[in-house]
Each structure stands twice: as structure tokens, then as C-alpha cells.
Amino acid sequence: MQEYLVISAIGEDKPGIINGLSQTATESGCNILDTRMTVLGGEFALIMLINGLPDQIATAESSIPQAAEAFGLTTILRRTAPRREADGSRPYYISVVALDHPGIVREIAGFFSERKINIEEMETGTYAAAHTGSPMFSLEIAVKVPATIAIAPLKEAFIAFCDERNLDATIEPRR
Secondary structure, three states: OOEEEEEEEEEEOOOOHHHHHHHHHHHOOOEEEEEEEEEEOOEEEEEEEEEEOHHHHHHHHHHHHHHHHHOOOEEEEEEEOOOOOOOOOEEEEEEEEEEOOOOHHHHHHHHHHHOOOEEEEEEEEEEEOOOOOOEEEEEEEEEEEOOOOOHHHHHHHHHHHHHHOOOEEEEEEOO
């Protein structure tokens, strides 16, 4: 029976981190199912999901922190189970662009939280606008909309919500 392990690692960005951690997972006999990594400031951050037989996961639990330590990374490992898909929920993709100001993430997260809509993925960033150099903010999220929520009124409410805050937004089915 397959077991699952989530690995979280953070530390100073250095070449070879992904190679070292993925090699260690593979040498443990595990399969890498999903990975997210980024560099924030000067810090490398990774979340990885692996699976394998119980003895392979146990090997990974002892060897991955050692491999991560060689790169100066702090790790957290946590056993998990495969994700259960919500029945009837529909995947949607939301994109927002606006002049940067504090509170955008909180307000958008609040909009979806109030409606019991789960945010499954989120990526935000800032950049300088072309020509003016104004600080801009971008947000991209993937959500699962429960079958009990009508899409047309949700879209209307979200666009009105964004218009009130001067946020340029789209909400589309995720493919």
C-alpha cells in the first residue's frame, strides 16, 4: 500500500538544491508526485509530495533531512493521504492585476472564504508598470467552486467586488 509524504524545505538559495533533494527521494525508492518551488528574496522554498511503500517512505524520512542539511535547508516532513476530490465541485481560475497596495490578498481570500470556496493554489507578485514604473500587483489563484454555488451570480459578485476596489480581474473555468 502506497504512503505519502509532504516535504517542506526553506533556506538560502544555492545551485543544486532541486537535484539533491529529488535524487535523495528517488534513491529512497519514492516517486515525486508534485512539487512547488520558488525563490523569495534570497530564500529558496520548496514543497514536494512523494509516495512509496512504507519502508521507502521511512527511508526518505531519514535521508531527505540529511540531504537538505547539506544545503543549509530547514525541513518539515509530514505524512499525508491522497487528496479526495470534492464531489461536484468545479475548478476555476482567477487572475487579478492592480496598483499594489496592502490588503489585496486578504480581501480576495476573504471574498472566497465567506462563500466557502476553497483556494487550492495561489501565486502573487509585484512588478513595475511599463512606462510609468508604478508598483503593480498580480494574483493568480485556482479555486474549487462547490456545486451548490451558481457560477453566474458568483462571477458577477466577484467582478463587482473587484471593481469597487479598482482591481482588474477575470474568473474563468480552469482547464
